[in-house]
Amino acid sequence: MSSDLHFGNLSVSIFGESHGKGIGVVIQGLPGGCEIDFEKVLDFMARRAPKKDGISTRRNEKDYPEIMSGYLNGKTTGTPLAAVIMNTDQHSADYNNISAVARPGHADYTGYERYNGANDIRGGGHFSGRITAPLVFAGAVCAQILEQKGISCGAHILSIGNVWDNRFDSVNISKEFLDEIKAKDFPVIDSETEFLMKQEVADASGRLDSIGGRIECAVVGMPAGVGSPMFDGIENRISQAVFGIPAVKGIEFGRGFGFADMCGSEANDPFTTDGKTIKTTTNNNGGILGGITNGMPIVFTAAIKPTPSIAQPQQTVDYIKMENTVLEIKGRHDACIVPRAVPVVEAAANIALLSFLV
Numbered sequence: 001m002s003s004d005l006h007f008g009n010l011s012v013s014i015f016g017e018s019h020g021k022g023i024g025v026v027i028q029g030l031p032g033g034c035e036i037d038f039e040k041v042l043d044f045m046a047r048r049a050p051k052k053d054g055i056s057t058r059r060n061e062k063d064y065p066e067i068m069s070g071y072l073n074g075k076t077t078g079t080p081l082a083a084v085i086m087n088t089d090q091h092s093a094d095y096n097n098i099s100a101v102a103r104p105g106h107a108d109y110t111g112y113e114r115y116n117g118a119n120d121i122r123g124g125g126h127f128s129g130r131i132t133a134p135l136v137f138a139g140a141v142c143a144q145i146l147e148q149k150g151i152s153c154g155a156h157i158l159s160i161g162n163v164w165d166n167r168f169d170s171v172n173i174s175k176e177f178l179d180e181i182k183a184k185d186f187p188v189i190d191s192e193t194e195f196l197m198k199q200e201v202a203d204a205s206g207r208l209d210s211i212g213g214r215i216e217c218a219v220v221g222m223p224a225g226v227g228s229p230m231f232d233g234i235e236n237r238i239s240q241a242v243f244g245i246p247a248v249k250g251i252e253f254g255r256g257f258g259f260a261d262m263c264g265s266e267a268n269d270p271f272t273t274d275g276k277t278i279k280t281t282t283n284n285n286g287g288i289l290g291g292i293t294n295g296m297p298i299v300f301t302a303a304i305k306p307t308p309s310i311a312q313p314q315q316t317v318d319y320i321k322m323e324n325t326v327l328e329i330k331g332r333h334d335a336c337i338v339p340r341a342v343p344v345v346e347a348a349a350n351i352a353l354l355s356f357l358v
Helices: 038-046 092-098 106-113 122-127 131-149 173-183 193-206 234-242 255-263 336-356
Strands: 002-007 010-016 022-028 065-069 081-086 152-160 213-220 246-251 272-274 277-280 298-304 313-316 321-327
Touching: 002 092, 002 234, 002 336, 010 131, 010 152, 010 336, 038 065, 038 131, 038 336, 065 255, 081 131, 106 122, 106 213, 106 272, 122 131, 131 152, 131 336, 152 336, 173 213, 213 336, 234 246, 234 298, 234 336
Parallel strands: none
Antiparallel strands: 002 010, 010 022, 022 081, 065 081, 152 213, 213 298, 246 298, 272 277, 313 321
């Protein structure tokens, strides 16, 4: 089973299951001769890996990508770039009691129907958050090529539960500011929110529950005039890539759904120029008009649902026996995946953005 993303000349195919031998990715369409610092790729991927912070899953995977092709002497070769990440810490026995029992919030039942009962349900199989590891590898590679073009992407935790971080100043965002946030173990703008957010997670975990949140992402350096109207715009491609992240259930650009409560005089971004460049004095539209960049920072927010694996008894069905039953989920699960999803959102955006430039 593989999941494929096709954007113009660039395509990304992700394969594997959570408890299979390994997971991986094939990237086609990258130009040859692009310098890729492998250590920086590993640093990017380490941001997604579980932390010993009481929030993350206790599953301990190294997430070391073995590059099989498309990379030589520190540069892309122009042929498909393929990488495999071996799974080394599976506890498949944790799933023995759910072989035909639909976990609420998971894709067990829908996968069973879609793949004629042949799907691997251990750890969520191909629907697992584990599959975001190769997505992050691809996004880390794309990030370096974008940076060589003067384009940088960064994200932060905007909210967890009822605790909110500061929003980006969508008019004034610098690469240095994004790099500063990415360097943090807990990526928030206001460091004082870290304790409160972690407390929200601890409270949910104490109730044998989980909690969701929001991730705000920004891109700087993207020139004006990139994209297309209607069906193949910047928003379209970013949304398709970001919705490839299993936990994402919503996305908005700029003020997003807030536009519904505004007047045109509030929503419109006035243009201004210094005689050399054209900018807008506000950035309600998130740097995109008509599916095309206007030169301002691209800003969007992704909604991350609570982890569906919770230890509380839940009403469900055995879809083989067609019987109602009650399920108590075992295993090692994040009470909140928002912190680990931050680099995943960045990775998805990087892939979508690079697709317009290769």
